[in-house]
Amino acid sequence: MSKYWSKAVQGLDPYIPGEQPKDKVYVKLNTNENPYPPSPKAVQAMQAAADDKLRLYPPPACDELRDTIGAYYGLKKEQVFVGNGSDEVLAFSFMAFFDPGSPILFPDITYSFYPVYAALFHIDYQLVTLNEDFSIPVEGFWQPNGGIIFPNPNAPTGRYLSLAAIETILRKNRDQVVIVDEAYIDFGGESAVKLLRNYDNLLIIQTLSKSRSLAGLRVGFALGSVELIEALDRVKNSINSYTLDRIALAGAVEAFKDEVHFEETRQKIMATRQRVVVSVEKLGFEVVPSTANLIFISHPIVPAERIFRELRERGVLVRYFKKPRIDNFLRVSIGSDEEMDCFLTALRDIVK
Amino acid sequence: MSKYWSKAVQGLDPYIPGEQPKDKVYVKLNTNENPYPPSPKAVQAMQAAADDKLRLYPPPACDELRDTIGAYYGLKKEQVFVGNGSDEVLAFSFMAFFDPGSPILFPDITYSFYPVYAALFHIDYQLVTLNEDFSIPVEGFWQPNGGIIFPNPNAPTGRYLSLAAIETILRKNRDQVVIVDEAYIDFGGESAVKLLRNYDNLLIIQTLSKSRSLAGLRVGFALGSVELIEALDRVKNSINSYTLDRIALAGAVEAFKDEVHFEETRQKIMATRQRVVVSVEKLGFEVVPSTANLIFISHPIVPAERIFRELRERGVLVRYFKKPRIDNFLRVSIGSDEEMDCFLTALRDIVK
Structure with a gap:
């Protein structure tokens, strides 16, 4: 707080984006990024546009x-x-x-x-x-x-x-x-x-x-x-x-x-989501029906905050919101099949 | 105006940037752009950053x-x-x-x-x-x-x-x-x-x-x-x-x-500015002392709005503000030496 701040800024409670830690390499399932690269044509166009x-x-x-x-x-x-x-x-x-x-x-x-x-x-x-x-x-x-x-x-x-x-x-x-x-x-x-x-x-x-x-x-x-x-x-x-x-x-x-690249990418993510939903349900999780590149899950016994912490220790980042009604849920981005396998292995270990 | 607009938007009078016409190729001295390319190292870094x-x-x-x-x-x-x-x-x-x-x-x-x-x-x-x-x-x-x-x-x-x-x-x-x-x-x-x-x-x-x-x-x-x-x-x-x-x-x-590229570029622009100031003063213009990549000039006889229009007809774009106190001035960006020669040739023709 400072006397130079406007009243508007003094009253702000800014948004906090998902963490981007640098201490080690994580399986990053906390900011709903796409695990697949952008269109190669788009990359090429950007390289060409980086000019005088x-x-x-x-x-x-x-x-x-x-x-x-x-x-x-x-x-x-x-x-x-x-x-x-x-x-x-x-x-x-x-x-x-x-x-x-x-x-x-x-x-x-x-x-x-x-x-x-x-x-x-x-x-x-x-x-x-x-x-x-x-x-x-x-x-x-x-x-x-x-x-x-x-x-x-x-x-x-x-x-x-x-x-x-x-x-x-x-x-x-x-x-x-x-x-x-x-x-x-x-x-x-x-x-x-x-x-x-x-x-x-x-x-x-x-x-x-x-x-x-x-x-x-x-x-x-x-x-x-x-x-x-x-x-x-x-x-x-x-x-x-x-x-x-x-x-x-x-x-x-x-x-x-x-459109071809777009279609391929989103189909892969939807297929992975389907597979992951089946797997986490087998582990006893409740899964909110999702049409996004994420799933929102809750375990009947193990608290979400503990799972969040233990996943992090195992190198897997997901998002946990300590807020009313959803403080026993985790938001998990849908990554590649390999990333989701890491997540599922760690998860099994935690809730077993 | 629309009933859906907020009161704030209804009262707005947005900023209008310098024109970017596409009807032909102009000598563009109207938005204070730099006539020289960015650092080649910066361009290379951007090309490399355009990736997956x-x-x-x-x-x-x-x-x-x-x-x-x-x-x-x-x-x-x-x-x-x-x-x-x-x-x-x-x-x-x-x-x-x-x-x-x-x-x-x-x-x-x-x-x-x-x-x-x-x-x-x-x-x-x-x-x-x-x-x-x-x-x-x-x-x-x-x-x-x-x-x-x-x-x-x-x-x-x-x-x-x-x-x-x-x-x-x-x-x-x-x-x-x-x-x-x-x-x-x-x-x-x-x-x-x-x-x-x-x-x-x-x-x-x-x-x-x-x-x-x-x-x-x-x-x-x-x-x-x-x-x-x-x-x-x-x-x-x-x-x-x-x-x-x-x-x-x-x-x-x-x-x-x-820093080398930066230094070279800005020195070239300052040298060109110095040369252009001498030339437009010779044509009878009043020139406001400038430490920017632009000059602000006024002619004692020919109105600025007319010069603006006639420069445009000759393919040279400068900026004219129809505002109190400065409506007889033109803002001219400092371009390359070649661009400024085009500008000076056209200007001589107009005020002769």
Whole structure:
């Protein structure tokens, strides 16, 4: 604390990302990174873009990337916003669509960055209590509100909400913006993108960090009606005219074009997830149904915090949240088959 | 305008960056880009960093880059903050150090992004009127205020303020944060970094876009006391845990280490500036003394707006601001000698 800090900063409780320890090499299943490399075409495009043209500013409107993502989803580029990771897109969305004094709604168990954004931008919020099985009670979103946000599938549970349920939420909230944070949608869920046709209050946010193996490149995007995207552009152009560098733009375009690599990678992860679910269930774990590149698991006897600690001692990192309702669960990213075998071997040893 | 926009966004008047036209190839002297390529070592490092490790998140604390910049300036890494271009660092600084209801001070003629940040974050401001010759009247910053920001050298004039004058401002404002925006400092000015020893209310912001030829990479940084840097970290970690991608981090480190390339490049630009100043003065122009990679010029007879238009027709882009007090001036970036010869030839033709 310092007398020089603004009141806003004095009140902050920043987000803490999953640890990136350097003391030894871990099997890293704690930040939902993709175990497979990005598209070789994307890597090649980035190497080519690392050239003397870096002396020039990037194209501020990012038209080529917006066109490419738009074409993939059957949207025009004016319906696509791109930013420096989906976290930045989320932060801009809080500024663009939510107002102080008009509480927004999000689940009590969800991405822990939402309350951080709310605090930073002075947005009040009400929590919607998830059902016992961590499914989202849609009627929780029918109360008066200043906006809605939830991930689908939800974080850190991986639990998916059907498009029919999402449509009910959109219909009951025609005057508010409903943000569906689809960071994990490519691992088995169906995107709400088809609902954009009928709901101009829907904003979808995605990332290239998970299904396109580019966490290290920082590219996220939003899909929505032209007027919602224009609001995000206005926020961006009031903060930083150029949020994506030339190399990231080049890599992101090629990553989106390489559908074969994308398809192969996500299918492998879904197959591994299926196998791991069977194995941990055999060890007595409860497993929340997941359509994400993670599983959320709890053991009836051995406490999650102990498993977390003992996995770490055995060189396996997973994520543990010491929070109400989920403090006996572990979030385990789906790595390669080899990584998951290490995890399962260690786990067997711990709960045997 | 849309009913879905937040009140904050409805009131925004976003910054407009210099145009990047695609209709033909221009001699581009309108966005203060560096005419020389970045360090070959930086380019090589970026090519090497474009690899399969992009599937992993970048190091969130950016220790290596902070160490490198700190070493260059004789500071520890806790005194260095890095961000996605100096515009992002500026935006975070407005959030970190300024409060609504306590008007900050900046010059009436300055970087046009400052009032945009102020509007976005609801920060009131008072303008300090520059002297007739565009020099900063230090006593203008002695009135009560909630913080101070100005570029040194100033934008868009290029005019430099001595460290002695800056120290007076710091001493008279011990309870407020004074931000010195040194985007152009490497082209002849002396950085205020040596004042950090005695003033924990000083924050210096710099960029790799100009003197290190990396506008396309989006890396900026701040130097200050440990407590000021901690405030910026808190803001960053409440918006986006990873603002710099793996490739940008690798390139920025090498760009800072390659002092030979840096020195050669900036010396060439300063020599060209000197030559161009003599030439435009011969054509009758008034030239504001510049320590930046730009000159700010006005002709006693031919209106600046007409020169701007006619230069554009001749394939030369410069920047014209239709704003009080400077609407008869042109901001001209210092390009290569060849580019400046094109500019001078066109200029001679227009004002002859």
